[in-house]
Amino acid sequence: MKLYNTLNRQKEEFVPIEEGKVKMYSCGPTVYNYFHIGNARPFIIFDTLRRYFEYRGYDVDFVQNFTDVDDKLIKRAKEENSTVGEVAEKYIKEYFVDAQGLGIKKATHHPRATENIDAIISIVKTLIEKGYAYERDGDVYYKTKSFKEYGKLSHQPLEELEAGARIEVDDRKEDPMDFALWKAQKEDGEIAWDSPWGKGRPGWHIECSAMANRFLGETIDIHSGGRDLIFPHHENEIAQSEAANGKPFAHYWLHNGYINVDNVKMSKSLGNFFTVRDIAEKYDYEVIRFFMLSAHYRSPINFSDELINAAKTGLERIYNCKENLSEAVSPVKPEHCAKVLELKEKFIDAMDDDLNTADAISVLFEIVRFANTELSGEKDELVLSECLGLINEIGGVLGLLERKRDNTLDSEVEDLINQRQEARKAKNFALADEIRAKLDTMGIVLEDTREGVKWHRK
Numbered sequence: 001m002k003l004y005n006t007l008n009r010q011k012e013e014f015v016p017i018e019e020g021k022v023k024m025y026s027c028g029p030t031v032y033n034y035f036h037i038g039n040a041r042p043f044i045i046f047d048t049l050r051r052y053f054e055y056r057g058y059d060v061d062f063v064q065n066f067t068d069v070d071d072k073l074i075k076r077a078k079e080e081n082s083t084v085g086e087v088a089e090k091y092i093k094e095y096f097v098d099a100q101g102l103g104i105k106k107a108t109h110h111p112r113a114t115e116n117i118d119a120i121i122s123i124v125k126t127l128i129e130k131g132y133a134y135e136r137d138g139d140v141y142y143k144t145k146s147f148k149e150y151g152k153l154s155h156q157p158l159e160e161l162e163a164g165a166r167i168e169v170d171d172r173k174e175d176p177m178d179f180a181l182w183k184a185q186k187e188d189g190e191i192a193w194d195s196p197w198g199k200g201r202p203g204w205h206i207e208c209s210a211m212a213n214r215f216l217g218e219t220i221d222i223h224s225g226g227r228d229l230i231f232p233h234h235e236n237e238i239a240q241s242e243a244a245n246g247k248p249f250a251h252y253w254l255h256n257g258y259i260n261v262d263n264v265k266m267s268k269s270l271g272n273f274f275t276v277r278d279i280a281e282k283y284d285y286e287v288i289r290f291f292m293l294s295a296h297y298r299s300p301i302n303f304s305d306e307l308i309n310a311a312k313t314g315l316e317r318i319y320n321c322k323e324n325l326s327e328a329v330s331p332v333k334p335e336h337c338a339k340v341l342e343l344k345e346k347f348i349d350a351m352d353d354d355l356n357t358a359d360a361i362s363v364l365f366e367i368v369r370f371a372n373t374e375l376s377g378e379k380d381e382l383v384l385s386e387c388l389g390l391i392n393e394i395g396g397v398l399g400l401l402e403r404k405r406d407n408t409l410d411s412e413v414e415d416l417i418n419q420r421q422e423a424r425k426a427k428n429f430a431l432a433d434e435i436r437a438k439l440d441t442m443g444i445v446l447e448d449t450r451e452g453v454k455w456h457r458k
Contacts, residue, residue, distance in 0.1 A: 001056070001352040003222075004298060006230060006253040007153055011354055014252065016221050022053050022060045023216040025250070027208060027225035027233070028110070030067040031091035032076040034275040035098060037288075037303060038226065038259045038266055044289050045256050045297040045355070046224045047104045048398060052351050055397045063215045064107040065208060066092055068114050069191060069201050084191045088112070098276045101285030103399035109215045113207040117193045120202045120210040123244050124181045124195075132243040136172040138184030138198040144177040147239040153253060154231040161231065179236055181206045205236035212249075213241065223250035230255055257300045266303075274303075283308055286403060290315045293357040293398055314365070315400070320447075320456055321368040322391050322401060329381050331389035340386040343367050347394055357398065364394055413444055420446070421453060 002011040016022055026046040029035045035043070043064075053060045068088035077084045096106075113120075124140055127133035132146050144150055144158065151158050162177050170176075180203035185192035192199040202210075212220055218241075225234065234253065241249040258265065261272040279288060291311035295301045325331075334340040343363055350359035371387040374380065395401030420435040436446055439455075447454045 002354055003252050003254060004354050006255050009155065012252070016058070017219065017251070020057070020059060022058045022222065023220040024050060024060060024222040024224070025063045025208070025212040025216060025220055026107075026223075027229055028064040028066050029095055030070050030072055031088045031095060032070070032072040033091060034094055034277045036266075036273060036275050037261075037279060040098075040102060040276050040288065041259055041292055041297075041301070042224065042226045042256050043099065043104050044102055044292045044399075046254070048293065048357060049224070049254070049355055051105070051397050051399060052355065060108070061216060062107045063109045063111065063212065065211050066095075066110060066112045067204065067207060068092070068112045070204060074190065085114075088114075094277070098280070098285070101280060102276065102289050103286065103402070105399075111211045111215060113202060113211070116207070116210050116214060117202065119214045120206050121182075121195050123206060123210050123213070123240065126244045127181065127240065130243060133181055134174065135197050138200055139172065139180060140182035140197055141173055141178040142181050142236070142240060143174060144179065144239065145175055147243050149242070150239050151235065153235050153238055156231075179203065179205065179232065181240070205233055206240055208233070209237050209240045209244070209249075212237075213245070218245040218247050220250050222252045222254060224254040227255045227258060256297045260300060260302045262304050263302055283312065286400060287312045287315055290361075290400055293400075294361055296354075296356055296358050298354070316456070318364055318368055318391070318401060321371050322388065323456070324375055324454075325371055325384055325388040325391070328375065328379065329385040329388060331392050332382070332385040334386040334390045334393075337383045337386045339370060340367075340383065340390055343370070344390055344393075351397070360394065360398065364391065367391055367394075413439065413442060417446070417453065417455065
């Protein structure tokens with residue numbers, strides 16, 4: 001399997017630290033609100049990578065954190081006349097509602113920053129002792145220029161990063177590019193923990209270094225997240241972790257592309273900023289997942305009603321084929337049919353090529369075309385069974401095709417379908433078309449097949 005490594009800017013053969021095992025850390029949400037469509041992309045993509053590793057027989061230790069203390073949480077707690085802990089608890093629960101809807105499996109570990117304060121303080125102390133950090137009035141800063149390889153992930157020298165960065169002016173810093181490892185408590189009552197430097201809380205970047213180190217060890221196989229995290233978040237994680245441990249932090253760095261909304265970069269100021277919860281009111285969660293997997297993860301993806309409706313239609317087509325096969329046969333593992341085995345290998349080749357889910361979904365449509373041809377022909381039951389088995393197999397890897405469709409009709413709809421059938425028998429095609437159009441407005445789509453009329457919901 002080859003993965004594109006941001007660190008070296010090329011596809012590289014994946015070789016785990018320990019044979020048969022994968023240690024993988026993926027940045028999770030800051031839990032002050034429902035997560036948005038931009039967050040959903042890495043959650044879905046790296047869930048799929050984890051599923052694929054498991055499909056190929058790896059034992060995956062997967063960590064996705066929750067940032068549950070942060071300026072945004074403190075602000076939201078004040079707005080809601082609540083506490084940081086209550087805000088975090090609320091939105092962690094809501095995360096799991098949306099994640100379950102999107103088919104995102106729970107990680108092996110979901111650590112919270114607030115549960116890892118001792119581990120965070122320990123790393124900060126080590127960095128101070130080694131000369132990589134310093135304390136000022138209860139704040140602790142990382143000396144960016146003390147880490148000679150700073151900028152190796154974003155592939156820019158420190159001077160260029162400094163010129164392009166939005167730097168908060170702070171006269172207490174030795175250098176404008178130094179960043180906070182520990183933040184002193186600003187006012188009484190603000191959430192804080194005791195530390196060697198007084199009451200305070202961790203900076204954002206140090207949380208992930210501490211949690212990855214605690215749950216996966218000093219060097220991990222894969223670290224992943226959105227492109228927006230390359231600098232400064234992941235760059236700072238590398239600087240902290242490698243300075244503290246004297247070892248490489250992660251062997252492979254994976255980053256997904258941005259999401260645009262109607263061809264414009266998503267931002268709150270433009271009003272094109274949507275949470276997954278907002279979108280799920282209009283579209284099924286599974287359609288959102290299918291849409292995300294329909295493009296290569298490193299490419300930018302454009303979110304629009306037109307494109308997500310196309311994804312909805314495509315997913316429905318696969319479901320229809322699966323349903324027709326399910327009525328005809330029971331699934332078996334692909335073993336005999338040369339065409340089905342060929343398609344299975346094609347799926348694996350696509351996923352082995354830097355997790356190319358777009359090509360993997362194209363394979364699903366190839367199976368559907370082949371299966372539909374077989375269904376309309378002599379119907380070799382073993383071939384049909386293997387087609388159904390492969391659709392289920394690929395669906396399981398991609399986190400798709402697992403919902404049960406509602407196959408019950410209310411009496412009104414059933415009567416209309418029967419009336420249409422009678423109209424067709426009487427060659428009253430105008431009435432038949434009129435009834436079909438009425439059913440369409442009720443969300444029922446009819447298909448006239450050799451086996452008779454079939455229906456599905458839109």
